[in-house]
Amino acid sequence: MAARTVYLVRHGAADAWGQLTDEGRAQSRLIGQRLARLPIDVVWHSPLPRAAESARIIAAAMPRVLVDEAAELVDHVPFVPDREELSPSWVGFFDGYDRSEADAGRRTADGLVERFGRPNTRAQRPTHEVAVTHAYPIAWMVRDALSAPPSRWMSLAGVANTGLTVIDHTDGEPPGVVMVNDMSHLPAELRWTGFAGGRQL
Template sequence: MSHFIYLVRHGEQQDAEHGLPDGPLSARGKRQATLIADRLSGVPFTSVFHSPLQRAEDTANTITERLPGITSEPSALLFDCVPSGPGADMPAAFEPFFGSVTEAQIEAGEAQMADAIGEWMTPSLEDRHTLLITHNFVIANFVREVFSASSWRWMGINQANCGLTIIRVRTVKAPELITHNDLGHLPPELRTGLPVDQPY
């Protein structure tokens, strides 16, 4: 039997370009959330969780409107965070990112991600479908965990707003990445949140 984990990055945030730490979805973010909601409406989810930040909660509310009998629960394990500090084998090109990150932020992120992996990257005795609405770095760290990659390797793994990643956790075999950052439900003009030099 398998535990399927569906990871969705929140929709585009209103005024995100002004550096606000949190806020409601933009008009484009609402459209993104509606389209991922339509895509997921037929999945037999057993549970849904979201980051307590508003942009994730707004996305979760839009999705669960199309999931009869399912509500989304906030979880601090899905907060936006820095999942780890730099590693000895990390390319120097990533070092500037950590210039403004404190040791306390790194320690908190490591602890949060260890708990999140322990909570959800678990097999099931019967097929189970869990939806997590969260943030770019958090999803990247789940993907890193699938491959047991170096702790810093979440860096460079990017998800668009309302992109879909699916992980299958099995009882005996290693976890499997089913799909990563699938954007098939979004037209090109709604594919936001990726680095500007990355083709969509």
């Protein structure tokens, strides 16, 4: 029976140019230390610099673990709902999206699920893979694992920098969502909750 655990990690905090800040590097070191206790086989990352650097820092805590890029993990909008499905807070976000952009985002999202949202039937033993990506792809993966409607990804998109989401995939069984956006590896000053004013938990 093929068993696969995927550890989805949002990249560390980044500046306006997409480069990790000192805070983002500290967050990445801490999630690396947490994941180093596990039998990680590979650390995948998005092509974008903030994810690639986060992955290198994470993998530094795991000597001899493969680090590689996966194009499917790139930051993207996975699904654009019809306008009548949108809450007022989301209407402005989707202004200017045309059909071709929406279709391209959905193709990327489908590729993401095909690559990381299924059991690895070729593996001879259980595998453990880290995927360093972005908030929207993580939201889409959780939505898929829960078999929720496509538009529900938006309610799951508040993922913190280096928040940890874990999904188990076993052949013949539905995906198991173990945790979503867990920040227990971060001290309070490095946590982001999404509350107005940066309030921490």
